[in-house]
Amino acid sequence: MNSADESRSVKVTHVLRLTELANQPLWDGTYTPGIAGTRVQAPSKSGTATAVSQKLGRVVVSHGAAEVYTALALYHPNTIALFEEHVLNPYAAQHPLASHPVHGQVPWPSTKGTVAIAQELGLLRRHASVLHADGGDTLRIYWPYIGDHLVCLAAEQGPYAVEWDIKKSTGDHGKPGPATATSKVQPRAIARAQCRDEIYQGYMKELGIPIKRVAADDLDFTAATNLVRLWWSHGREPLLPKGLLQALLPEFNSTLSEGKPLTSLYPRLRKHRIAWEDARDAFYVAVWRRQVRVSLFDPILDDKPMRPEKLDILDAYAHLFAR
Structure with missing residues (x-):
């Protein structure tokens, strides 16, 4: 096998693995993100952080600007699930809440999948794919796209989901992702990113899931810093003395x-x-659990007077959770 064939074989294996993840169970506690927190899979230009979520009972992976949004999503008391780096199904799929053990009885919308959507949009030839030699035949396998954060929330009117499309800076949406400055301005890379974005929007529209375009610089810097610190600190809760x-x-x-x-x-x-x-540690856990309501828009320092909350961060960014 020459180097080109070996590279293609690796790509095919990865595509097949992503397609499996697009069909994985979502509510049994075994969720696996499409991009793992490893040096091999993580974006080369983005930092990667992993931490255990007490709410989800598993390790959550965050890449680059997504870390603060991971913290914000899990800080919300109504969040029932976060599916980070989730795989969009190339083929027909149900709404993520359709398989929920309690809420799955509701008639949820479905999607035809990215391949059919691309075909309807006249973009099938631009849909990411890889050729696979199977015996004497050469097959085209469509590469699953990956979304950032799919947040599922409980509400009086019933549960719902929102999709957070997370970028480092405002204006980066629908453009080539982390890469060198040269590759980001290449016409082919730009066309590929625009194609992916159109398919992505069509996919979420079919599922009735609103897309929230967000960036790291959309959040107040101090509030973001506090959220990430609380997010990391809350993991020490099981280590605290009982009571x-x-x-x-x-x-x-x-x-x-x-x-x-x-x-x-x-x-x-x-x-x-x-x-x-x-x-x-107990103090930071109490703040994370909203049992002590300090201002997250002011620095939280051990040796400085604490400031009571005047503006709830969840009110300040309520539009990100709107259905």
């Missing part, structure tokens, strides 16, 4: 209402032989 969080909640809220820094709890912590590191 510590509930025992310290009144102390945290009193300190907040009195405008004192978290470090003002030192004397009481020493008296009760509570480790500072445990108390601080």
